[in-house]
Amino acid sequence: MRPTLHKRAAHRDEPPALHARAMDNLRFIRETMESAASFTAVSGWGLVVVGGVAVVAAVVARWRATPQAFVTTWLATAVACLGISVFMSAQKARRLQLSLITGAGRKFLVSFAPTMLAGALLTLSRVNAGELTHVAGLWLLVYGAAVMAGGAFSVRLVPAMGACFMMLGAGALLAPVWGNWFMALGFGGLHMGFGYAIARRHGG
Numbered sequence: 001m002r003p004t005l006h007k008r009a010a011h012r013d014e015p016p017a018l019h020a021r022a023m024d025n026l027r028f029i030r031e032t033m034e035s036a037a038s039f040t041a042v043s044g045w046g047l048v049v050v051g052g053v054a055v056v057a058a059v060v061a062r063w064r065a066t067p068q069a070f071v072t073t074w075l076a077t078a079v080a081c082l083g084i085s086v087f088m089s090a091q092k093a094r095r096l097q098l099s100l101i102t103g104a105g106r107k108f109l110v111s112f113a114p115t116m117l118a119g120a121l122l123t124l125s126r127v128n129a130g131e132l133t134h135v136a137g138l139w140l141l142v143y144g145a146a147v148m149a150g151g152a153f154s155v156r157l158v159p160a161m162g163a164c165f166m167m168l169g170a171g172a173l174l175a176p177v178w179g180n181w182f183m184a185l186g187f188g189g190l191h192m193g194f195g196y197a198i199a200r201r202h203g204g
Helices: 002-036 044-062 067-096 103-129 135-151 157-174 176-201
Strands: none
Touching: 044 067, 044 176, 067 103, 067 135, 067 176, 103 135, 135 157, 135 176, 157 176
């Protein structure tokens, strides 16, 4: 009788074990799908708002008397726009039940951040050297490269926007006297135009 009871007890233990394995399999499938999927939590409306802020910054920077004041205006704008973009993308990700730090979201951030860090260090070196003539072109090129790198894991509009930023950056390097207007066209116009398209096609 004892072996029979032991077998029955073992049989009763099998359903929880099967359930645990099934949950592990579902978790693996979900993580695999998230890794393979495009990062769609980029907030289009967030980019529209960022573009509006950048247009205001361009107007303000136009009247700043020195290159240092110009750089300060745009750096303050960059910090504000980063906060807006992260907040609104987090809101969209929550609504779509997506994650910003796993799967495609993690790949986007890991690809985007190093280029932006390089741009920050290059900006610091230019500021310390007092060579600010081409800083607008530098910012547009670096941001465009970062967006293209991160956009490889996002919807097609994102890397396309990055490519447009890089073209404007090239123009700003060739004609630095128009740097502020290239900034307005890029960080203002491109963000609003592509942001609207992303919002319409990809859920906000």
